[in-house]
Amino acid sequence: MTKTLLRNGLVWDPRKRAKERFHLLLEKGRIVRISSDLGALDIKGEACHVINAEPFWVTAGLIDVHTHMGLWEEGSPEEEGSGNEMTSPMTPHLRVIDAVNPADRAFAEARRAGVTTVQVLPGSANVIGGQGAVLKTAGAVVDAMIRKAPSAMKAAFGENPKNVYRAQKAAPSTRMAVAATLREALLKARRYGEKQEAKDEAGKPEEADVKSEALLPVLSGEVTLRVHAHRADDMMTALRIAEEFGLSISLEHGTEGVRIASVLAERGIPVAYGPALSSRPKLELAELEIGDAARLVEAGVHLSLTTDHPVIPIRFLLAQAAEAVRAGLDADDALAALTINAAEHLELSGELGSLEEGKLADLVLWTGDPFHYRTVAAATFIDGEVVYKDKAVAL
Numbered sequence: 001m002t003k004t005l006l007r008n009g010l011v012w013d014p015r016k017r018a019k020e021r022f023h024l025l026l027e028k029g030r031i032v033r034i035s036s037d038l039g040a041l042d043i044k045g046e047a048c049h050v051i052n053a054e055p056f057w058v059t060a061g062l063i064d065v066h067t068h069m070g071l072w073e074e075g076s077p078e079e080e081g082s083g084n085e086m087t088s089p090m091t092p093h094l095r096v097i098d099a100v101n102p103a104d105r106a107f108a109e110a111r112r113a114g115v116t117t118v119q120v121l122p123g124s125a126n127v128i129g130g131q132g133a134v135l136k137t138a139g140a141v142v143d144a145m146i147r148k149a150p151s152a153m154k155a156a157f158g159e160n161p162k163n164v165y166r167a168q169k170a171a172p173s174t175r176m177a178v179a180a181t182l183r184e185a186l187l188k189a190r191r192y193g194e195k196q197e198a199k200d201e202a203g204k205p206e207e208a209d210v211k212s213e214a215l216l217p218v219l220s221g222e223v224t225l226r227v228h229a230h231r232a233d234d235m236m237t238a239l240r241i242a243e244e245f246g247l248s249i250s251l252e253h254g255t256e257g258v259r260i261a262s263v264l265a266e267r268g269i270p271v272a273y274g275p276a277l278s279s280r281p282k283l284e285l286a287e288l289e290i291g292d293a294a295r296l297v298e299a300g301v302h303l304s305l306t307t308d309h310p311v312i313p314i315r316f317l318l319a320q321a322a323e324a325v326r327a328g329l330d331a332d333d334a335l336a337a338l339t340i341n342a343a344e345h346l347e348l349s350g351e352l353g354s355l356e357e358g359k360l361a362d363l364v365l366w367t368g369d370p371f372h373y374r375t376v377a378a379a380t381f382i383d384g385e386v387v388y389k390d391k392a393v394a395l
Contacts (some may be wrong), residue, residue, distance in 0.1 A: 002047045003027045004384060007038065009053030009365065011355055014336040020225070024058070026361040029383035034357055041238060051395050056378055059335065059373055060354050061116025061362035063342035064317050065272045066226070066252050066306035069107060069120055069135075070100030070142075074310070083123035085130070086164055090185050092214040096120045096132030097149050100142050101128040106314050110137040111388040112313040114364035114377040117147060119346055121252075124156035125164045127172060127181045131214065132226065134346050138387040151346060152226040152250075153183060153218045156236035159284050179237050186245050189215035218247060224347070225249045226272075230284035232259040239267065246329075250345060253308070255285060258292045261299035270302040270345045273337075275312040277320045290320075291327035303333070304342045322371040331371055360384075 004026040011022045011034075025041050026034040033041050060247065072081035082099040085091050099121055110118065115137055122129030125213035139145035157178055166173035172181045192212035217223040227238040227245050235251055242249040251257065254271040257264060264271060277289040296303050307317050321334040329337075343353025351360050361384035368375040379395055380388040389395060 002049050003032075003043065004049045004051065005041065005043060006051050006053040006363075006365075009056050009058035011058045012335060014332040014334075014368075015340055015354065019052075019057075022058075024053075024355065024363075026196065026381070026384040029361055029385075031355060031357055031359055031361050031363075034355065041164065051365075055367075057363040057368060057370060057375075059114075059364050059366065059370060060339040060352070061364055061380065062112075062114045062317060062338045063117045063304075063346070064115055064306055064309065064314060065304045065342045065345045066121050066274075066336075067118045067120055067309040067314060068123060068311050069110070069314060070102060071096065071120065071123070072310050073101055074105040074109075081123075081131075082146035085122075086125045086168075089161055089165055089170075089181055090211060091122075091130050092128045092218075093210040094122060094152060094187070095133070095150065095247055096122055097142050097146065100133075100135070102139055102142055102145060106309060107137045108388075109313065109315045110340050110376060111380050111382075114315055114316060114366070115314055116346075116362040116364070116380060116382050116387075117342075117346075117352055118309075118314070119151055121152060121226060122154045122328045124154070124160040127156060127161050127178055128157060128185060128215075129154040131223075134348065136382050138382045139387075141207070145255035147174045147352075148348060150217070150223055152224050153215070155225050155238070155321065156228035157238055158229060158231055159282055160228065165233050169370070175237070177235070178216065179241065182241060183244075185215060186219065186241075187209070188212055190219055193219065203343065219245060221246065223248075226252050228252050230255040232256040232385075234342065235260060235264070239263070239269065240353045242358050250291065254296070255288050255292075257301065258295045258299070261296055261301055261361075264296075265366045268302065270341075271296060272304045272305065272306045272345060274306040274320060275308040275314060276305075277307075277312050277323060278281070289327075290324050291329075293324040294328035294330070294333075297329065297333050302341060302344070303337050304345045305334070305337045318370060319373075322373070325371055365393075374383065 071083035132152035133149035
């Protein structure tokens with residue numbers, strides 16, 4: 001396989017708060033060398049595709065930690081979506097990889113916007129909606145796009161589940177019932193696991209319960225419970241239940257997170273903040289303020305940013321971050337929220353989120369400062385391959 005050399009690009013490392021010129025050598029889908037000294041790369045006599053990156057800013061590929069891409073498809077009516085199974089409040093056995101359509105136009109738009117990785121999650125109609133997956137934004141079939149599956153178990157608090165089932169005259173129709181429904185399912189799964197283990201030891205396997213089976217990795221901490229919550233009181237309920245059962249959780253949206261920012265920071269709870277370019281169409285969003293991204297970071301909260309696509313189209317992920325910068329978020333923190341913080345949120349920072357030797361070669365060449373309104377992605381790389389190139393750019 002031919003190596004690719006990106007020569008003399010302006011590399012932005014948000015953790016180091018630095019922009020420096022480096023040469024990057026890519027091979028077999030990974031970054032094998034980074035150096036400011038071209039001679040140190042030692043590529044003489046080797047087949048190497050050289051790209052003059054000097055006109056470009058270079059960043060790690062952008063990551064959106066919370067989307068519904070391929071479930072609610074571009075150009076399709078909302079009712080055709082496959083993200084919410086609104087027939088039971090408890091559906092942990094559902095998997096997004098069985099419903100994502102990789103032909104959804106959103107994936108191409110993501111690549112054009114420099115987004116190389118997304119987490120796709122079920123919707124928020126159910127208390128537990130099912131299993132998410134982290135996907136590359138390039139690929140003809142979902143199986144070839146998977147970075148991590150399952151990457152999460154989706155849970156939801158607040159208006160969405162209670163209003164869905166109130167309309168059906170069924171439980172849960174209150175916040176108390178939402179919490180009780182989750183506790184009931186976790187307790188049932190715990191007891192199922194204990195019985196299964198005892199029967200295995202006795203040589204009498206327990207009859208499989210697919211819903212409880214799906215929750216066992218959540219109870220063990222192997223799979224993170226990603227909790228849709230906007231209101232501060234719902235977030236605290238989620239933290240309370242997580243502590244009761246010893247769960248690993250993240251908070252998704254976190255609209256009122258500033259109210260409990262000190263608690264989130266102290267407990268190390270990651271927050272996927274957003275979408276923050278939308279209107280305020282429901283009660284839980286009454287206090288939505290994009291400037292809260294800066295306040296969460298100032299309080300020490302681990303922050304990522306999300307479009308919640310299709311709520312905000314994936315092509316506006318960077319625009320949302322730029323708006324957060326306009327509202328007070330430090331530019332380095334904003335880029336980190338879309339790269340290394342996002343990779344940490346997904347527990348994939350060993351492979352993604354920063355330009356380092358040994359990591360996957362997911363990166364973007366930008367025509368200027370990524371947060372400037374006229375900047376576009378000149379080229380997007382996934383696993384070292386160009387998956388998008390601006391027609392006006394020669395590489």
